[in-house]
Amino acid sequence: MNALTTPQTVTHTPQTTAAATAPKPSRAEAEAAVRTLLRWAGDDPTREGLIDTPARVTRAFEEWFAGYEIDPREMLQRTFEETDGYDEMVLLRDIRFESYCEHHMAPIIGKAHIAYLPKNRVVGISKLARVVEVFAKRLQIQEKMTSQVANVLDEVLQPLGVAVVIEAQHQCMTTRGVHKPGVAMVTSRMLGAFRSNIETRREFLALIAQPGLGSSAV
Ligand SMILES: [Zn+2]
Numbered sequence: 001m002n003a004l005t006t007p008q009t010v011t012h013t014p015q016t017t018a019a020a021t022a023p024k025p026s027r028a029e030a031e032a033a034v035r036t037l038l039r040w041a042g043d044d045p046t047r048e049g050l051i052d053t054p055a056r057v058t059r060a061f062e063e064w065f066a067g068y069e070i071d072p073r074e075m076l077q078r079t080f081e082e083t084d085g086y087d088e089m090v091l092l093r094d095i096r097f098e099s100y101c102e103h104h105m106a107p108i109i110g111k112a113h114i115a116y117l118p119k120n121r122v123v124g125i126s127k128l129a130r131v132v133e134v135f136a137k138r139l140q141i142q143e144k145m146t147s148q149v150a151n152v153l154d155e156v157l158q159p160l161g162v163a164v165v166i167e168a169q170h171q172c173m174t175t176r177g178v179h180k181p182g183v184a185m186v187t188s189r190m191l192g193a194f195r196s197n198i199e200t201r202r203e204f205l206a207l208i209a210q211p212g213l214g215s216s217a218v
Contacts, residue, residue, distance in 0.1 A: 030058045064100060067137030072148075075130060076156040079121045087160075089200070091115040092128045093208050101172050102139035110142075110168025110184070113208040116153055117160035117193050117200070128153075142168055142187050150189035161192030163204045 025033075031054035035045040043050060093113040101108050112132045135148045150164040165188040174181040193200045 027058055030061070031055060034058065063137075064098075065137055065139070067134045070134045072131050072134045072152045073156055075134065076123055076127055076152065078127075079123050079157065081121055083118060083120070083122050086122070087118060089115050089117055089204065089207075090122060090125075091204065091207055092125055095129050095132050097132050097136040097168075099136040099138070099140045099145065099168075101170055102141055104172035104176070105139065106170065106172035106175065108136075108140065108142060108168050108170050110166060112149065113163075113165045114149065114153070115163045115194070115204050115207075116157060117162075119158060119160050121157050121159070123157060142166055142170070142185055146187040146189050150191055154191050159192065161190070161194040161197075161200065163191070163194040163201070164189050165205075165208060 034054035034057045038045040038050055038053065045051075045054070091113070092115075093111075095112045095114065097110060097112060099108040100106065114128050114132070131149055131152060135145050146164050146166045149166075150162045153159070153164075154162045165186065167184045167186045169182075169184055173179075173183060190201060194204060195201070
């Protein structure tokens with residue numbers, strides 16, 4: 001490849017989405033692909049009940065994968081510095097999300113808990129939920145999503161610490177493969193004080209484990 005011999009000509013970062021390297025297919029092409037999958041499943045895409053399905057599926061894709069269109073750094077840019085010295089933990093727990101596993105495109109449904117220890121700067125709490133949303137609305141593995149949420153908050157807010165715990169059920173595991181319903185996967189990423197200070201981490205984990213406050217089963 002040319003990129004290997006003349007790396008200085010590469011202007012985009014290699015981790016950008018495939019959509020950045022190949023032109024986005026047209027809606028008609030996407031709908032044709034859905035018709036192919038319907039035939040692959042064993043059905044007839046021309047029968048009445050399925051005639052509008054490809055159009056509906058592509059529109060659903062626009063919602064399920066809306067996160068590719070949003071830059072979370074830009075979204076978090078508006079921060080507030082008038083905190084009167086507030087330096088205790090800010091915690092948003094039980095943030096429900098729906099994502100899709102990148103191996104099977106099956107739903108991952110769960111909740112995220114986010115905390116940070118501000119240093120001069122805070123962000124509107126709805127933005128914490130939006131960050132989860134932006135990364136959830138992409139094809140994911142839970143480990144990567146956990147890191148992405150923690151890393152972007154760390155980068156933009158530059159707080160004393162960030163903690164992210166995600167618990168979720170993977171429908172590729174509950175509805176196929178090993179068929180194990182009720183199994184939740186838990187991932188976490190601790191940065192700064194949450195990683196280095198056991199007390200801070202313990203306080204966070206105790207707060208997210210507390211019943212009530214609108215918590216619900218995954
Ligand atoms: Zn999967």
